Amino acid sequence: MRIAYLHSGSIPSVFANGVHIMRMCDAFSAAGHEVTLYATPGSHPADDPYAYYGVRHRFPVRRVPCPDYTPAGYWKRAEAVRDLLIRDGVPDLLYGRDPYSLSAAADLAPFVYEVHQLRDDLAPAGMERDLLAQPRLARVVVITHALARDLQAAYPGPGPLPVLVAPDCADPVDPATTTALPELPGRPDAPRIGYVGHLYDGRGIDLIIELARRLPGFDFHLVGGTPEYRARWEESCGLPNVHFHGHRPPADLPAYYPHFDVVLAPHQRKVYTWGNLFEIGRWTSPMKIFEYMAHGRTIVASDLPVLREVLQDGVNCLLCPPEDIDAWAAALNRLVADEALRRALGDEARRQVLDRYTWRRRADDVLAGL
Template sequence: MKILYLASGIPVPGALGGSTHTLEVARGLAARGHTLHVVASARSGWGGLAALARPRSTQFAGFHLHHVDVPKAAALLTTGLVLRLARAVRPDVVMERYYNFAGAGMLAARRLGLPALLEVNALIVDPPQVRKRRIDDALGGPMRRWALTQCRWAGRIVTPLHTTVPAEIPRAKIIELPWGANVERFTPDSFQATGQPAPGHSQPAATAPVVVFLGSFRAWHGVLDFVKAAAMLLALGRDCQFVLIGDGPERAAAERLAAAWPGRFSFTGAVAYEAVPQLLAGAAIGVAPFNTAPHPALRTAGFFWSPLKVYEYMAAGLPVVTANIGPLSQVIRDGQEGLLYAEGDIAGLAGAIMRLLDDPAAARAMGARARARVAAHYSWARHCEELEHILLALIAS
């Protein structure tokens, strides 16, 4: 197949979850013998009017990468450029990551009579308490109408959880497909194989077990819950280190809390995707303390985010501590691949980490089962194999 894949406003390569998703899907489909033309950003933000004239094109990781530096909120301005690219490339199918203000790929596919697949990774229509929804309602619902139009134009919709898509769209069109981990890059021996920390980042002292948090420092990722739970363990005299990989709005608050325990917390900041496996392989426990209370959409539709950090912990052979909410509790089964605790219960989070610290043999066994489970069910290779079948069926129909 020849596939035109649009990821408007997503930096590729990049440190964001969306960057990882786009890269692994493109790389995985290319590895399966398909020709990929990916439209993404080189960086976040606006690249000037020149960005709308022609993309900066190169070969990257086995696929054609076309950089168009336009903010996500202005993605529809690229419609003319995308249409020209589609005419030049002549793809068999168009695939686009959904975003409120995107849709250039759907428009191009519609204009050229090409089959189209829409990737949906977040709730399409926000609940009423979200500001963006209130503005849209006040304007008469143009964003909702455009979202529904894209869903209707798409021959198939791929999403981690079908509740992200409005009920008006036939369920038969929607295919649930979780994200995954690169199980070739994320392995239990990534650190030991090199004997070196990730470039530019120091590993904590090896004398104490390392508990790691990876991801965006946003409220619903529970980073402050993690630091508070860690402080509870340190107050009890536990000898352990805590590494926080990533960045975001909650970082300053997390660092203030951690300052009470000098030398016990390491903040790496944003880390290149290629460097993350080494950091995880130096850890003993991976924590994903998701808390949906600050995120109304997650409370409305269920936990629709495909938990990238969880899959990568598993691939690195780490036992995982996460909140007991679906579908997280279907990926990490309590006592098998890790431990679950009641969402938002900081003492419960601390207790789960403590149980694993107190029984390293059980923790290692859970990590081994986690590695086997992600390799069997949640790898990017498996994701791309299923996506290939969906695309081929879409073209055939």
Template sequence: MTRILHVLDHSLPLHSGYTFRTRAILKAQEAMGWHVRGVTGQRHAAGGEDAAAAVVEVDGLMFYRTSGTSAGLPLVREWSEVAALADRIVEVAGEWRPDVLHAHSPALCGLAAVRAGKKLGIPVVYEIRAFWEDAAVGNGTGREGSAKYWLTRVLENDVVRAADRVVTICEGLRQDLIARGFAPEKLSIMRNGVDLQLFGDPLPRDVALGVELGLGDGPVIGFLGSFYPYEGLDDLIAAMPAIVAAVPDARLLMVGGGPAEADLRAQAAASPAAGAIRFVGRVPHHDVDRYYSLVDVVCYPRKGMRLTDLVTPLKPLEAMAQGTLVAASNVGGHRELIQNGVTGTLFPPDDPAGLAAAMSGLLADRSGWQARRDTAAAYVRAQHDWADNVRHYDSVYQALLPISQRPVAAA
């Protein structure tokens, strides 16, 4: 049986979009009959969970940890992380003997895998979920055009060049790599998917929770996720007075937290529509379905920038699978997932007035809601079910392995 060692920045039990995609991939690959494990770098320890453990089992998945902490001057610190992770990969390989190293962004993971792969004579697949220099700009921790921005881009290019095969999560990222001069035949797409065992069976409306939150009869607009500047939640809050003027019973439910939370709460408190906006903070992952059950339309007002134009988010797919209507800004990452007027509603980015007009129109006319919910859920089942999507890895691995080692997928 083919063994795939996934090289990761962090993993479960930490909760993030990154760890949930990882879980979905590993679980789906296991279901196909492949043997999979993960190894995380020193940055996982920053989360504080199982930091001292060498090996942990979480949700039936095995993860090896890299000891030590990330410290020191910039560049020296990063190279130290790469060296430590590469050494840990080699150590794990001596025990478990993987056939493929499958590294996931950021580039530091890819660099460690490439270094270890050369030493071990094992092929390396590098998977890009986002360009991390663009993610830093979107998170407000970096500046486009800075020395750090370009250094990160150079490192990414080095990993793409050195890896045996490269996969991205969407066409936007793939086309950007082709524009940089990389051969299209080296690049594959492994689209974001949804574990329909977790998201395919929505709960009925949690009436008691709705009363507790004071949502009334709605309709309820929701955002469930991380509060980063690039998510454009300030535009959604700015649109609420116009939305409430058009649909007086409309409410906004904000579930989650993050770097922008304090500013967003202050903006909401000062809004003429403050009485229609509810913040509930972060909730346990197993309770997220209860909050989804209260939401009529999930809104993703991402700002227009390189990050959002190139990268497809996971949350809209999860919402569609839950049978919830989706509205989103008309940026490239959303256009790959949402067909306006068919599977969702698109509105102009960075434009609270345009957002308000689109949402007010959608909320005022419910006649087509169920048909759109059904169409969107069918789209996710057909195009973004991890149980099917994971099969696309098969051709990538097969191209790298001798015939005797090639994976045989379960029927």
């Protein structure tokens, strides 16, 4: 099948949506589909986006600039995307998270709309409702059951939306393609506690710093974060057992996981995107959790309903209330002291990813029957 993936963001970039979209295009390609990605020009100076993201297939990436990041600018870009789709040859399926381009091209081919949050920033008002009422809408893909329920409630319509819940995923680990990582800073004999992801508000970075203060015998490593967010946390931290590694290309992250004894997902009840533009805590499906699982790492995560859609306390992780620092410290002490428990939780997490949460399986699921 010929698929056009419509994305309103830049490739490459430092943002998680770029990782998700490149992994999905890679998985579509692995399934034998002919995929072209339509994105905006990259906001990261990587020379080779395929190497930067660590994807296996070199599907075409067509970059369509946005004149300005306002609704008027997005609509103007959407018309340019529509014209390009016609010139390239109308595909069998449109797929994407860009409601503007999907709206502009909705009459050209059947389309799948992927949604990761409820949007209140689209213009004109009602455009998403109109998009969901288009006759060629084939499926709506969401990342959590919580989001599926909220989307159905927001757009009741004459009948239920064709919604499919497909959580985020990870690729199986291939040791042959994992580059070696130089020794991490810190003490070689100290337990290493890792966090991989952005440093935005609501990601629990303050909780990690407090854990480091309470557990001076452990070294904490935070991998990720744009320069401005890294500077903000690093300047206020001042602890010798906390190490900020900054943003790394997604292709380099697999080298870090084997160095961590325990990994953290300390999401708070409210979770924000870059610049606090959106609050997504109710619906989030963090990719880093699935990557932790794929690498067989032992996870301590926040006990939140949306994370319980994937995580099971005492089965594939330990869960702690996000505001209970004593519980988090106790969980880390318990895991560091019990290697057998760490191994059992990590092995079960890896098994579940391979069985349920690979990008290739997700690609097959979201296209099934289309």
